[in-house]
Amino acid sequence: MPKKSAQPPPPAETEQPEAPIVEPTPPVDVLYCSVCTFPPEYCEFGSSFTRCKEWLKEDHPDLFDKYYSDEAFQTRIGTLSLEAQTKLEKDTAKKEAKAEAKADAALKKKLSSQVTIRRIERTKRKHVTAIYGLDAFGIDLKKAAKQFASKFATGASVTKNPQGLDEIVVQGDVSDEVLDMIEEGVGVLKGIPADNVEIVEDKKKKGGD
Numbered sequence: 001m002p003k004k005s006a007q008p009p010p011p012a013e014t015e016q017p018e019a020p021i022v023e024p025t026p027p028v029d030v031l032y033c034s035v036c037t038f039p040p041e042y043c044e045f046g047s048s049f050t051r052c053k054e055w056l057k058e059d060h061p062d063l064f065d066k067y068y069s070d071e072a073f074q075t076r077i078g079t080l081s082l083e084a085q086t087k088l089e090k091d092t093a094k095k096e097a098k099a100e101a102k103a104d105a106a107l108k109k110k111l112s113s114q115v116t117i118r119r120i121e122r123t124k125r126k127h128v129t130a131i132y133g134l135d136a137f138g139i140d141l142k143k144a145a146k147q148f149a150s151k152f153a154t155g156a157s158v159t160k161n162p163q164g165l166d167e168i169v170v171q172g173d174v175s176d177e178v179l180d181m182i183e184e185g186v187g188v189l190k191g192i193p194a195d196n197v198e199i200v201e202d203k204k205k206k207g208g209d
């Protein structure tokens, strides 16, 4: 170390390098993670830690550095035993894998779900329209039935189909109109990709005719 001629005396033993407090701290604006809704320092206890960190890095890089820089990580993890470190990592990975799998499954279900509009011939002149699968897109069947009933001024109800699953049955042949409503996302019928909707004919088979 090169010696300096006019070196100030070393600080007293008890003195700590501290930032001077000039005024009372203003009310704290509490920040909540937009991913898991915890304050950012608790993100690691949620199930979306990876995405939380991405958010923090994007929106609050200063805080990200504070919590997750290599240095901060070493300081924090250094206080844990090796066993505890491994467990923490495993737990986090497990939680995240579970949450991701759940989100994945929900998305897959949505993508693979099909809304089927069946035009059912009851007699030569009487039809009903059965709409199956709206609930897979988070649509309340009772509300949708109500909407169909008022739109077409006819009867519409939620009933069990032959497979024992709920579907909406509307009196009359309104299948094309229902398809249009779904495509346009009218009222409660929002969020269904047009590709996931099909109309099928259900003609009455006439025995011996």
Ligand SMILES: [Zn+2]
Pocket: 033, 034, 035, 036, 037, 038, 040, 042, 043, 046, 048, 052, 053
């Ligand atoms: Zn979070």
